[in-house]
Amino acid sequence: MILVTGAAGFIGYHLCEALLARGDRVFGIDNVNAYYDPRLKEARLERLKQRPNFEFRRMDISDRGAMAELAASNQNVTRIAHLAAQAGVRHSLSHPRDYVQANLVGFVEMLEFARHLPALAHFVYASSSSVYGANTKLPFAVEDPADRPLALYGATKKANEAMAYSYSHLFGIPSTGLRFFTVYGPWGRPDMSAFIFTRAILAGEEIAVNNKGEMKRDFTYIDDIVAGVVAALYRPPAAAAGAAPHRLYNLGNHKSEPLMRFIETIEKACGKKARIRFADLPPGDVKETYADIAASARDLGFDPRISIDEGIPRLVAWYRDYHKA
């Protein structure tokens, strides 16, 4: 049985679909919070609940009592994909305590849960490219210093890596942290640029283009991310003498796209021009991300295939269908 936290979320939903398609049994948990429209989360869950091998429990990972109950009835969990978190860089400037609760308190509860599972083979958790902060050495490699995140969101993700390492060292829990780079695709998050731009362009509304468009992002298509997470789940780090069984990997497309090209790709898929208003770089945002994926390719067989030219039309097609736009 594989436990997926954040199963109602964007990446969690797609991961559950992929695991179920492989024939795995999946237990999903999520508190279905209102950070963005919970109807989107409910709609994702509706699809999963039609699958015979899927079970779901609505619960908060930072609720110690609920976690104890989960542990009592789920001793047969063999792998964990821990994706539940308070996501979003900008929201962390206005709602810091949400990040402490979900990403720090919740993360400790997940580690404690993992520590007491007799059959656990691997604890995989979501980290983020945000840990690199304003790192100027490109592409970003896992060996690069990543101790100056520019916002609390990245700081909590960096803390997760340290926390997981310590549990791995102390209790021998095989653990892998995956640093995701700007994930997009169908069923994507309404607070992220791909969705925001698609919605506004189709509605004929203005879009704010930060840092006057002088930004680059390594945009990663959801199916590529999910393939990386599944590969990681089934490849726990081997125990080596004197070293904790803990690894970190970047999961990105290994292609840093200029923001203006990203917007042009969405315009083309929408068949409509964007109304652009140039804005400054918001505090906490980084100008550029670019993933070095040599280690993930070597150890996980990670091989991202979908460029934005292919992925963006798929997102726009889903958006139009789902929102009748």
Ligand SMILES: NC(=O)c1ccc[n+]([C@@H]2O[C@H](COP(=O)([O-])OP(=O)(O)OC[C@H]3O[C@@H](n4cnc5c(N)ncnc54)[C@H](O)[C@@H]3O)[C@@H](O)[C@H]2O)c1
């Ligand atoms: N999407 C990206 O580009 C991206 C990039 C880097 C890292 N990540 C990380 O990947 C993971 C998944 O991100 P996503 O894009 O699917 O986000 P998401 O917000 O769609 O999914 C997260 C899910 O976790 C749930 N959740 C939050 N707090 C919880 C709690 N205390 N208890 C139970 N459930 C809780 C939410 O309701 C949500 O459904 C997160 O850890 C995020 O930080 C995402």
